[in-house]
Amino acid sequence: MPILVLYSSEKGSTAEIATRISNWIAEKLPPTEVRNIKDFDASTLENYTAVIIGSCVHGMRWLPEAIDFCNANKKALMSKPLIAFSVGAPNAMPKLFRKRWGRWEQNKIGKEIQKMFEGRLRMHTLLEGKLDKEGEPMFLRICCAPFGGINYGDLREWDKVEAFADAVVTNLKEDTVTPGGNDHEDLLYTEFHWP
Numbered sequence: 001m002p003i004l005v006l007y008s009s010e011k012g013s014t015a016e017i018a019t020r021i022s023n024w025i026a027e028k029l030p031p032t033e034v035r036n037i038k039d040f041d042a043s044t045l046e047n048y049t050a051v052i053i054g055s056c057v058h059g060m061r062w063l064p065e066a067i068d069f070c071n072a073n074k075k076a077l078m079s080k081p082l083i084a085f086s087v088g089a090p091n092a093m094p095k096l097f098r099k100r101w102g103r104w105e106q107n108k109i110g111k112e113i114q115k116m117f118e119g120r121l122r123m124h125t126l127l128e129g130k131l132d133k134e135g136e137p138m139f140l141r142i143c144c145a146p147f148g149g150i151n152y153g154d155l156r157e158w159d160k161v162e163a164f165a166d167a168v169v170t171n172l173k174e175d176t177v178t179p180g181g182n183d184h185e186d187l188l189y190t191e192f193h194w195p
Contacts, residue, residue: 001047001048001049002031002032002047003025003031003032003033003048003049003052003172004033004034004035004045004050004051004052005018005019005021005022005032005033005035005053006040006051006052006054006069007037007053008037008054008055008062008063008065008066008069009036009056010056010063011130011132013129013154014054014055014087014129017054017085017129018034019034020158020162020165021034021085021164021168022034024162024165025165025168029169029173033048037055037065037066038065042069042072042073045076045079046076046079048080049080049081049172050080050081050082050172051080051081051082051083052083052084053066053070053082053083053084054066054085054086055067055086055087056088056129057088057105057109057126057129060088060105060108061109062086062113070117071116074116077117078117078118081122082120082121083121083123083168084110084113084123085124085126085127085164086106086110086113086126087126087127088105088126088127088128088129089130090102090105090126102126105126106125109126123167123168125164125167127156127157127160127161128155128160130154
């Protein structure tokens with residue numbers, strides 16, 4: 001049975017990251033499938049050995065469609081090895097705040113997702129996406145201006161996306177669960193941070 005990579009993307013950046021994760025995992029632990037949450041038939045979740053689910057982040061939260069999907073399909077998702085990724089833009093912040101903001105955002109989102117899945121999430125990370133100037137709140141630009149302003153553009157770090165995918169492969173290879181089994185509680189939750 002394949003590994004499922006599900007994503008919720010607003011402008012396409014998260015979709016591209018999900019595809020890279022899926023392709024990278026498929027080289028080491030095939031097969032994989034990548035699907036958009038909007039078009040995915042949740043009744044087929046039983047056909048997958050594991051689920052990697054991700055969403056872009058707005059206001060330090062996953063998109064509502066991702067949260068709604070997870071809440072509606074919580075039981076089926078929790079019956080599988082479950083890993084999550086978020087796509088934000090902490091590197092868009094002024095240099096003075098980047099590292100601290102990124103860790104804070106990752107931890108906040110990770111705790112919310114872990115709570116949503118009642119402690120069944122194995123791993124979570126925050127990856128860099130794209131940030132367009134259009135649609136960014138004016139107050140954020142004004143607040144950040146004295147500290148060097150906001151960095152806009154493609155902030156994705158493909159080496160970190162691949163490192164996360166490698167960590168997912170390692171985590172899933174450690175799993176001794178029979179497909180659809182519920183005995184993978186002994187694997188501890190990991191917040192995947194960057195040095």
